[in-house]
Amino acid sequence: MKIILSTLNSRFTHSAIGLRYIYANMQELQSDTTILEFSINDAIQTIAEKLLHNAPDVIGLGVYIWNASHIRELIHILKKVSPQTIVVLGGPEVTYLPFRVNYDDADYIIQGEGDLAFYNLCKNIISKTPQERISRMSLPNLKEIKLPYKYYTDDDIKNRYIYVEISRGCPFECEFCLSSMDEKVRAFNLDEVLNEFEILWQRGARNFKFVDRTFNLNMKSANKILDFFLAKEPPYFAHFEVIPDHFPASLREKIQRFPHGALQLEIGIQTLNLEIANNISRQLKLDKIKENIKFLENETTAHIHLDLIVGLPGESLESFGANLDELMQMSSCEIQIGILKKLSGTHITRHDITHGMVYSDIPPYDILKNSNLSFEDIQIMKRFSRFWDLFYNSGNFKSSLHLLWDEESEKPQVFKNFYAFGLWIYEKTDSTWKISLQRQGELLFDYLSGVKKLEAEIIADKMLSDMMKLKGRAIPSYLKPYAVNFQLNAKLGTSGFNKRQNI
Incomplete structure (x- = not known):
């Protein structure tokens, strides 16, 4: 019997520990079992092609919130092309009811921790022992489970x-x-x-x-x-x-x-x-x-x-x-x-x-x-979250972003001010994606100078301080008029613009 364990990770740098637990506990079937991992960015039909390449008898798929819809499409292709291949599902997305993604094409579903259950199911398939389509597993004793760590490959260790x-x-x-x-x-x-x-x-x-x-x-x-x-x-x-x-x-x-x-x-x-x-x-x-x-x-x-x-x-x-x-x-x-x-x-x-x-x-x-x-409130907060990642969590504007709110205040109104900034960004871009770092900086500069009415020199000083921490980074065009003062202050060991300098 040929068995494949697979899933679609959310990105290439991730690895599936669950597959390796199952592989580690396949006993005499381990030599007939192969792990094949993909990501949600891979083409579904290409994944199906690779899974079916060596005509497996059983394909076990891990289903998670990030790949649930992709797995549904993958099962559809697998059963259309190779209806005799047995498809087994496991993972959080099929462990609890209701199933909000339709998995009717799957042959078997293992609910709960499948470290030992998948092996037992494969044994029953081989012996043609009757098996319920959905099996609810009790919690295994962790001290009886073989550990998975030797089954991380050298490529995994290097890249994931x-x-x-x-x-x-x-x-x-x-x-x-x-x-x-x-x-x-x-x-x-x-x-x-x-x-x-x-x-x-x-x-x-x-x-x-x-x-x-x-x-x-x-x-x-x-x-x-x-x-x-x-x-x-x-x-x-x-x-x-x-x-x-x-x-x-x-x-x-x-x-x-x-x-x-x-x-x-x-x-x-x-x-x-x-x-x-x-x-x-x-x-x-x-x-x-x-x-x-x-x-x-x-x-x-x-x-x-x-x-x-x-x-x-x-x-x-x-x-x-x-x-x-x-x-x-x-x-x-x-x-x-x-x-x-x-x-x-x-x-x-x-x-x-x-x-x-x-x-x-x-x-x-x-x-x-x-x-x-409201639905609109939730939509706005989804965009708020995305812009928060871009501008705050990224660390690219660590000093300059704080100009959005009054840090001298006893209780700076961070949410109120970033919320307004997020509304303004979306009005200007109609997007939350594919906003380059250059464009992010331009938006922040324009908002601070045009909407918040802060002095351009103060904004530029903070933004240049943020951006020039990385050696070799080119000064963006919108900050070049202020770069001479910034560089002079850096040499003098001072911060901020001296307005009496006529440079």
């Missing part, structure tokens, strides 16, 4: 992030998250995992992305993992998803020792409004969160990534804006603004009637409107 984990599950019950559906947090044998990490390191792996939902939940495990990296010579990169209110002294001491660029922490804030947080069963310890973000900001070199969500049940635009303003006062780090999604199986559905929640049934199942936010 290496996804790893030390646990599965989440103890919290946030209603918008699939992880809240897990019964409990389960841990792998940490010594075995660390041995595998060491082998990966010796093979040249330097980009480790942990998929654990709550990395800093178990201090013993977290400290051992951090010690693993601290014992290594940089450069390397380790990404962890952490809860914001649990940074005891032992963890703090280790985080402080990481060199610049080595550590990235993703922190799911989602909302700072206690009423909204309680409404979606999310625990918030605001004092601890503020204390820990201040520590990470001021006493470590870790790259911090904070998350906020637009569209939570009961949250108004004003409340969201207050969240953003407060986060900006806490930290200068990256703030990712996401739009609420309704994932099948999550308890967020209980708010549909009370708060008038209306979602798209097309992936990524994002909110379209609710009682607090």
